[in-house]
Amino acid sequence: MTETSRTRAGEQQAEALLRFERAARSWLNGGAAATAAAAEARGLTEAGVVTTAVLVEGDSDRAALQALAESNGRDLGDERVAVLPMGGAMSIRRYVEALGSRGLDLELHGLCDQGEVRFFERAGMRASAFEICDPDLEGELIRALGLDAAEQVLDEQGDLRLFRTFQRQPAQRERPAEQQLHRFLGTTSGRKEQYGRELALRAAADAVAPAPLRRLLAAV
Structure with missing residues (x-):
């Protein structure tokens, strides 16, 4: 063939x-x-x-x-x-x-x-x-990558500024950053799928x- x-x-x-x-x-x-x-x-x-x-x-x-x-x-x-x-x-x-x-x-x-x-x-x-x-899944990916690497992926996807705005919302201010990120990933239709892929690719690249x-x- x-x-x-x-x-x-x-x-x-x-x-x-x-x-x-x-x-x-x-x-x-x-x-x-x-x-x-x-x-x-x-x-x-x-x-x-x-x-x-x-x-x-x-x-x-x-x-x-x-x-x-x-x-x-x-x-x-x-x-x-x-x-x-x-x-x-x-x-x-x-x-x-x-x-x-x-x-x-x-x-x-x-x-x-x-x-x-x-x-x-x-x-x-x-x-x-x-x-x-x-x-x-989101919890596993965030924990495996760590917050800094996960935020780098958000930055590469153009969403870090949106996440910073989200963190300042009254309902989010007292939560740990990892929990804020976890919640952020589920706030918009399609975002979980997008970051399921992007975070998994970064985790694979980092061998984590x-x-x-x-x-x-x-x-x-």
């Missing part, structure tokens, strides 16, 4: 995996298109597009895991690993039943916040199959990636 052929094959695999991820989410979120989406997800699985699914709570978890994989020279798409944000841990049972041994029979892994462990356990996920963030992310990536 030529280099051009390999590149095209990789692009086709990436496109197909993205189709699976979209179909699976549409199927499992319900709605008018759920039946067609279920058929598409099943067909793509049978075609070998995906063999493993990583179930995460939100888009920021997905962005962080993919960023860490890229930093380690891995392409999860090529490896047929789908990363599926569920829109919250309470959806885990539906995903496990549909994608696990009773459904599409994919190998399942997961990542959850410390406060959501019970949902993963009740869904039948083995303790060894999922990792736990303490208290959540949070242990739950490192263990999860090693397991898939």
